[in-house]
Every structure is written in C-alpha cells, then in structure tokens.
Amino acid sequence: RVLVGRWATEREARQNIDEFRDDFAPRIIRQIVRPATGTIELFNEDFTDSRMIEDGFRIVPRTDTSLVNLRNVREGTGFHWEREVDRTYPGTIEIRVDHRGLLMSLVELPIELYLKGVVPAEMPASFPVEALKAQAIAARSEVLSKIGLKHPNDPFDLCAHVHCQAYSGSTHYDDRASAAVDATRGQVLMLGGRVAEAVYSSCCGGHTEDKVNVWNPPGSPHLMGGWDADPGTEMPDTLDLSNELDFEKWIAMKPAAWCNPEAHEGLPEILNQAERNFRWEVVYSRRELEDIIRRKSGEDIGNLVDIVPLQRGNSGRLMEIEILGTLKNLRVQRELNIRNILSLKYLKSAAFSIEVEEGADGRPINFILHGGGWGHGVGMCQVGAGVMAAEGNNYKAILKHYYPGTTVEKVYGD
Known part of the structure; x- marks a missing residue:
C-alpha cells in the first residue's frame, strides 16, 4: 500500500482519486483529526x-x-x-x-453470542443444518481473521452491515441457527497456521470468483474461482468465462451447478426459491438507464450509445466496463462499482452480458442485462452450500469445496 496524498475532506479526496483508477485500485482512508x-x-x-x-x-x-x-x-x-x-x-x-x-x-x-445474530441474518435459518454449521464457521473465521482491520479508525471492531457481516441482534434468533453456532463453538478455518478469511455470497451463479478480481491484492490460494459442482458433474469446462463470447454462451445455460436448484430434486422450498437468483434479467429503456448513470455518477454522458465490457474475471464477473455517451465516456472498474452505476439499488451481480435493442435508425432503444448469481461470488456460495447439505454433504465437505486447502480446527471452547 502506498499513501499518495492527504486531503482535508473526503470530497477533495474523491475529486483526486479518478487519476489512479486506470492502473490501480485506490481507496480512501479516513484519519481521525479529533473525536x-x-x-x-x-x-x-x-x-x-x-x-x-x-x-x-x-x-x-x-x-x-x-x-x-x-x-x-x-x-x-x-x-x-x-x-x-x-x-x-x-x-x-x-x-x-x-x-x-x-x-x-x-x-x-461475546463472539459466540454475536454469531447467533449473524447466522440467521446471513443465511435463512430454514436451510439444512449442515449448511448452517458451515455458515457459522465461515462467519467465525471472518471475525477472527479481520478483527481490527475493517474499521481501524472507528470506535468499534465490526459494523452490522454486509461490509463486515449482517448482524440483526436477537431479532431473528432461531433455535436451528443457534444450535449450529453451539455445535461448532470455537471452530474456524485455518490456512498456513493462521485463521483464514472466509468470505461468502448468496449465489455464485455456477462459478466462483478469484478474490483478487473483486478486492485489492494480494490474492489468497483458498479463494480462487472454480466450478460450483460435484467433480463428477458435467460442466462446460472448455469455456473461458473471461472471454466475452464464451461468457454469453455460459449465461444462457442452466448447468447442474450446486447453486442451480432446478437441477436438483427433493430440495426444501426455501432452496427452490433461490432459482430466481441463479439466472436473471433486467431490461432498461435507453433513457431510463441514462438517468440512472447520471444520478449515480454525477456526470452527463448525453445519449447512451453502448456499454462495452473491457475485462471479466474467471467467473465472468465484469471487472471493468466503458460507458459510451454522445457527450462523455465513463470507465468503471470493480464489480461493486459496476453493479452500482447500472442500477438504482445495485444489480444482483456483475456476471451479466449486455444485449442492445436498436431502432430503425440504428440507435439503442433498450438495454437487456442477462445475469447470473447474487453477490461477489468469492468463497462460499450460500445456495450451493444449502443444496450440498440437502444432498447429504456435511459441513466439513462443504467448507472443503468452497475453501480448498483449509482445515477446520477448534481454537477455543470446551
């Protein structure tokens, strides 16, 4: 990490950050001047x-x-x-x-009481119990691996939002979720003698993503993208999802991934409901999308001409796009920024292709986003974990699949 400047206000810092975006992944660090x-x-x-x-x-x-x-x-x-x-x-x-x-x-x-408010906030408590245990261990690992790192200049260790982990207090306490926390008390994921970070998202869409493609370097060997399927399942593994044409083929498919409930029988209803996130579609009129981009970016691009994918990760998630307008072009990096600028309330994921419907004059009328998954796609896919558990896999098998190379170890408790 390199400090490139100091500014008196966050607004001034944001005005200067754009010049670094093409080659780096800059971030703003707040410093306490006075309490x-x-x-x-x-x-x-x-x-x-x-x-x-x-x-x-x-x-x-x-x-x-x-x-x-x-x-x-x-x-x-x-x-x-x-x-x-x-x-x-x-x-x-x-x-x-x-x-x-x-x-x-x-x-x-205490951490264990905190986790009883995290697990049912992050995963439906009606999910299979082995998935809830995997969620409890992932959440506990996140706490212990990142304590003091997420909010260094705040008077707290962790926030209650998805930036750290969703925490709902005792509002949604559930006996099944609490039992999963108790059953795994003190258990965490370990890698190289340290507690491993264990990020997760709702639905990867069939392929998880490399950590380094979503957040700042360095990457992590246990957080590399891969197919979300049993090794014996036939997947289109000849496709390179970072390639635009291959990704368009992929997003039109519904392979038998763990997180595709449609491909599995006898699942609890709560998992069947997750089908709507495996593949999805958003349709915008050109003027509607122009207005969203203007509101989110603060820039007037004129008439929207096209949205050009510039770089995708190995799950197909967009890492960089260029928005072409008649007055101005905008280049946007990082999956969350892309999800933000193209939606009033964030797109479900950055794993989407872009279809442009043109009028008789050749100008865009509608933009159709064909997408897959919900969330950043790094680490454990929660829907996939639920389906794995429903099909008889225990929590250790689930964690081994999503965090390869790690081991489950008990670091405290009886």
Missing part, C-alpha cells in the same frame, strides 16, 4: 422529563437475558432491501455521536 462530539437529549418514556448528555451514554443490562429495543434501524443501505426496522439487542449498548453528527449505537458482546 466526534455532540449533545444528546434523553427523554423519559412519556416525554415529561429529559436530560442533556455530552457525547454519549451506556445501557448496561441487569441480567444476561435482558434485551434493548432500538427503533428505526436502517439496514441494507443502497441495496434493494434497504429499509428501516425495529431491532432487539443483547449485551451492553452504547449510544454515541458519530463523525456525521448522527446517533450511533454500539453493542458489546
């Missing part, structure tokens, strides 16, 4: 009395079973499931003023 401060007014239940509190306060539970209710908690920011919900949380709650001048709630609790 956030503010005054919080705290009311009693019927709003007849209040107290002014500087900077923040803590709510300490009287018993281990005490819960705190928080209302209007925002989740899924920027994604299609964005909403405000009411949540209940165990543990000590701290309310502070954050750097934006908004209220921030922090929860202090």
Whole structure:
C-alpha cells in the first residue's frame, strides 16, 4: 500500500482519486483529526422529563437475558432491501455521536453470542443444518481473521452491515441457527497456521470468483474461482468465462451447478426459491438507464450509445466496463462499482452480458442485462452450500469445496 496524498475532506479526496483508477485500485482512508462530539437529549418514556448528555451514554443490562429495543434501524443501505426496522439487542449498548453528527449505537458482546445474530441474518435459518454449521464457521473465521482491520479508525471492531457481516441482534434468533453456532463453538478455518478469511455470497451463479478480481491484492490460494459442482458433474469446462463470447454462451445455460436448484430434486422450498437468483434479467429503456448513470455518477454522458465490457474475471464477473455517451465516456472498474452505476439499488451481480435493442435508425432503444448469481461470488456460495447439505454433504465437505486447502480446527471452547 502506498499513501499518495492527504486531503482535508473526503470530497477533495474523491475529486483526486479518478487519476489512479486506470492502473490501480485506490481507496480512501479516513484519519481521525479529533473525536466526534455532540449533545444528546434523553427523554423519559412519556416525554415529561429529559436530560442533556455530552457525547454519549451506556445501557448496561441487569441480567444476561435482558434485551434493548432500538427503533428505526436502517439496514441494507443502497441495496434493494434497504429499509428501516425495529431491532432487539443483547449485551451492553452504547449510544454515541458519530463523525456525521448522527446517533450511533454500539453493542458489546461475546463472539459466540454475536454469531447467533449473524447466522440467521446471513443465511435463512430454514436451510439444512449442515449448511448452517458451515455458515457459522465461515462467519467465525471472518471475525477472527479481520478483527481490527475493517474499521481501524472507528470506535468499534465490526459494523452490522454486509461490509463486515449482517448482524440483526436477537431479532431473528432461531433455535436451528443457534444450535449450529453451539455445535461448532470455537471452530474456524485455518490456512498456513493462521485463521483464514472466509468470505461468502448468496449465489455464485455456477462459478466462483478469484478474490483478487473483486478486492485489492494480494490474492489468497483458498479463494480462487472454480466450478460450483460435484467433480463428477458435467460442466462446460472448455469455456473461458473471461472471454466475452464464451461468457454469453455460459449465461444462457442452466448447468447442474450446486447453486442451480432446478437441477436438483427433493430440495426444501426455501432452496427452490433461490432459482430466481441463479439466472436473471433486467431490461432498461435507453433513457431510463441514462438517468440512472447520471444520478449515480454525477456526470452527463448525453445519449447512451453502448456499454462495452473491457475485462471479466474467471467467473465472468465484469471487472471493468466503458460507458459510451454522445457527450462523455465513463470507465468503471470493480464489480461493486459496476453493479452500482447500472442500477438504482445495485444489480444482483456483475456476471451479466449486455444485449442492445436498436431502432430503425440504428440507435439503442433498450438495454437487456442477462445475469447470473447474487453477490461477489468469492468463497462460499450460500445456495450451493444449502443444496450440498440437502444432498447429504456435511459441513466439513462443504467448507472443503468452497475453501480448498483449509482445515477446520477448534481454537477455543470446551
């Protein structure tokens, strides 16, 4: 990592970041100049009395079973499931003023209790139990491998969003999910004597992706893309999904991948419902897509002429595109940025081909995106894990498939 400059505000940093995008994957690091401060007014239940509190306060539970209710908690920011919900949380709650001048709630609790709020938030609790165990170990490995790395300048270790892992407190506690956490207590994935990172996404679409193609280098040997299928399953392995023509053939197929529920019989209904994410389609009028691009980029490209794929990863996920307009062209790198600029609420994945419908004058009328999967595609495919479990594979077999070269080891607990 190389520090290339210092700017007084995030806005100034963003204005200077574009010159590095063609050759690097730049990121902005926030540095604390001074701690956030503010005054919080705290009311009693019927709003007849209040107290002014500087900077923040803590709510300490009287018993281990005490819960705190928080209302209007925002989740899924920027994604299609964005909403405000009411949540209940165990543990000590701290309310502070954050750097934006908004209220921030922090929860202090043990890892195993934290995981009981993560597993059912990240994977449906009605999934087969062996898949839930695999999810618990992946989530535990994520915590221990990345503690202190994701939010170095924040007053917390992990956020409650998909940036780290979705955490819903005790709101969605489920006996099956909690049992999976208890059954795997202290178990993590190990690689080279260290706890391995164990990222995951909802549905890979039939082929997982290399970590290095989604995030910054270095890559990881256990997070290399591959076919999401049993070794004996016939897959179109002569196709190079980074090649545009081969990818177009692939995205039109529905092979017997683990994450294709249609190819497997006798699955629980919750897994059959995931079929809609294995292959999907989005249709935009040209003007509709122009408006989205303008809103997301802040740039007026004029009339949209074409969207050109420039680079794909080994799962076919787009790593770079160029948006051609009559006034300006835009080059966009990284799968999440691509998913963002072409949708109001993020596309399901960056594994899509682009079909352009033209009018009689040869100008684009509609843009059709033919896609596969949901999420970045690195590491464990959650739908694939569910199908593997439904077909008799235990959690160790699931983890071996998605994180090759790792071993499951118990690092704490009885």
